[in-house]
Amino acid sequence: MKAEILINVTPxxxxxxxxxxxxxxEVFIEREHLRGLVGNVYKGKVVRVLPGMQAAFVDIGLERAGFIHASDIIGGDAQTPIMSLLHEGQKLVVQVTKDPISSKGARLTNQLAIPSRYLVYMPDTDHVGVSQRIDGTEERDRLRALVAASIKNEALTGKGGFILRTAAEGAGEEEINADTRYLKRLWVTLGERLKGAKVPSLVYDELPLFLRTMRDYSRPEITRVLIDSKETYQRxxxxxxxxxxxxLPQLEYYPGPRPILDLYGVEDEMQRALERKVPLKSGGYLVIDQTEAMTTIDVNTGAFVGRRNLxxxxxxxxxxxxxxxxxxLRLRNLGGIIILDFIDMMDVEHQRQVHRMLEKVLEKDHAKTKISGVSDLGLVEMTRKRTRESLGQMLTEACACCDGRGTVKTAETICYDIFREILREERAYDASCYLVLASTAVIDRLLDEDSSSLADLEAFMGKTIKLQVESNYTQDQYDIVLP
Incomplete structure (x- = not known):
């Protein structure tokens, strides 16, 4: 598999x-006025403790206080009373693990983790762990031994553990030594900053997106990295x-006249990733609905009729x-609980193969995923770790016409709403006549299909009802004006 990274930079x-x-x-977007916070370390203050939720809110200097659970505090777990760990007014060093999403503040942890190319340094443990994605006992043992030797040979003193990242597979002694030295030096610098830092304040700012990409996504299959900004390319x-x-040989500055994200139709693909319906090559399609609580993906055969049998x-x-x-899932960065509604399969072997195919494609996913088996209803429940907003949440907002429902009332329904509203006004004010302001579709229906109903209402009240088109009104928007 060949992979390329395209980096588009504007001010x-x-x-x-x-x-x-x-x-x-995959698509990653970072806006200058709203940079991602995951990985940032803050010196904050506990502003509220919630015993019933085993959690607390911490002021870290953002618009909304961050949220921390007892299990994310050093020495705590889900059963440890939060009141025994934190109290209001307490100063606390925390790290962001999830960006603020919608109305929720950032998710925090007190168990710090500072990443480098191959390692993650954890200053509050002595453990040396290895990524679960690195297979083979021999390789895992080799990497653990390299880290242990590096700590000893480099005379790195003080408490602190490491986790070997997936990228460490195959890494040599020199690379591991360089990473341990870098992380220890970085932590000493952070320690000095923490001593004099005000509350609340930022003490460690994670790398910008284009540098994080080089650190986290550089792998053997990457054949080219194209950057369209000379300054960014040099950094x-x-x-x-x-x-x-x-x-280094894969880096290329792209000065071409054609926008870099027009290559491979990337801009068009990003636009399609915001649509609800996803066509399949066979003629079938997916329907993706994202809500605050979960995402559902429905599979349909569509125009695909097959060649053998149902x-x-x-x-x-x-x-x-x-x-x-x-x-x-990767392209839209969908996270949380995800329900997959596959078409019902009677053959157990078919169910197994579909489930295995899903597991196989998710092996490429950098986010942590967990999949259940196929239920009797043909549903597969899965979770995908959510650390930032989805593509849809970042690029779109609720429709002003339908208020995010995805539907609007029909013109017929609005006409009946208008009739009821006029009767209410008649009882309350007994006006001499009424003026209806509505969209073109609604006024057209009142003059056509519902003209007899409108005439009956006028006869019933003994009043005149005038109609006026308001071109700026949406279909479910109207006003009743009294003289």
């Missing part, structure tokens, strides 16, 4: 896309020379859908 926004075999797979080049020198048609559609779902 107000940075967009990073990952393209695999010519197909857009990335210096960073890569120091921390990821093996990908069961085979359903199986092939579900198999293709499983692959498409894996891509859509």
């Amino acid at each position: 107000t926004e940075t967009r990073v896309t990952v393209v695999e075999n010519g197909v857009l797979q 990335i080049e210096k960073f890569v020379e120091q921390f990821v020198p093996e990908i 069961e085979e048609t359903i199986f092939k559609t579900n198999l293709e859908a499983a692959t498409a779902i894996g891509r859509q």
Whole structure:
């Protein structure tokens, strides 16, 4: 598999896309006025403790206080009373694990973790862990031994543990030593900042998006990294020379006349990623509905009729859908609880193969996922770790016409609402006549299909009802005006 990273930089926004075999797979967006906070370390103050929720709110200097659970506090777990761990007014060093989403503040932890290319330094533990994605006992043991030797040989004193990241697989002694030295030096610097820091204040700012991408997404299959900003290219080049020198040959400055994200149709793909319906090559389609609590993905056969029988048609559609779902989860950055409604399959072996295909495509996902088996109703429940807003949440807002419902009342329904409202006004004010202001579709219906009903209402009240089109009104918007 060949993969390319395209980096588009403007004064107000940075967009990073990952393209695999010519197909857009992931999109990351960071706006200058609203940079992501995940990884930032703050010195804050506890402003409210909630015993009933085993949690507390911490003021870290943002618009909304951050939220921390007892299990995310050093020495605490889900059963430890939060009152024994924190009290109001207490100063607390915390790190952001989830960006503020919608009306919720940032999710925080007191168990700090500072990442580098191959390692994550955890100053409050002595544990050396290895990413679960690194297979093989021999390789895991080798990496643990390298970290232990590095700590000893570099004379790194003081408490602190490490986790070996997935990128560490195959790394040598020199790379591990460089990372441990870098992280320890960084932590000493942070310790000095913490001593004199005010409350609340930011003490460690995570790298900007384009540098985080080089640190976290550089892997052997990356064949090219295109950057359309000369200044950003030079910053990335210096960073890569120091921390990821093996990908230096893949860096390219892109000065081309064509916008960089027009390559491979990336802009069009990003637009399609905001749509509810996702067509499949077979003629079937997915319907994706995102709510605050969960996301549902419904699989439909659509125009696909297959060549053999119904069961085979359903199986092939579900198999293709499983692959498409894996891509859509990454592309749209959907997180939290996700319900997948596959078409019902009678064959148990077909269910197993679809489930296995879903697991296989999710192996490429950098976010942590967990999948249940296929239920009797053909549903698959899964979770995907959410650390930032989804693509839809970042790029869109609730429709002013439908208030985010996705539907509006029909013109017929609005006409009946108008009739009822006129009767209410008649009882309350007994006006001499009434003027209805409404959209073109509603006025047209009142003059056509519902003209007899309008005449009956006028006769019943003995009053005149005048109609006026307001071109700026949405279909479900109207006013009744008294003289």
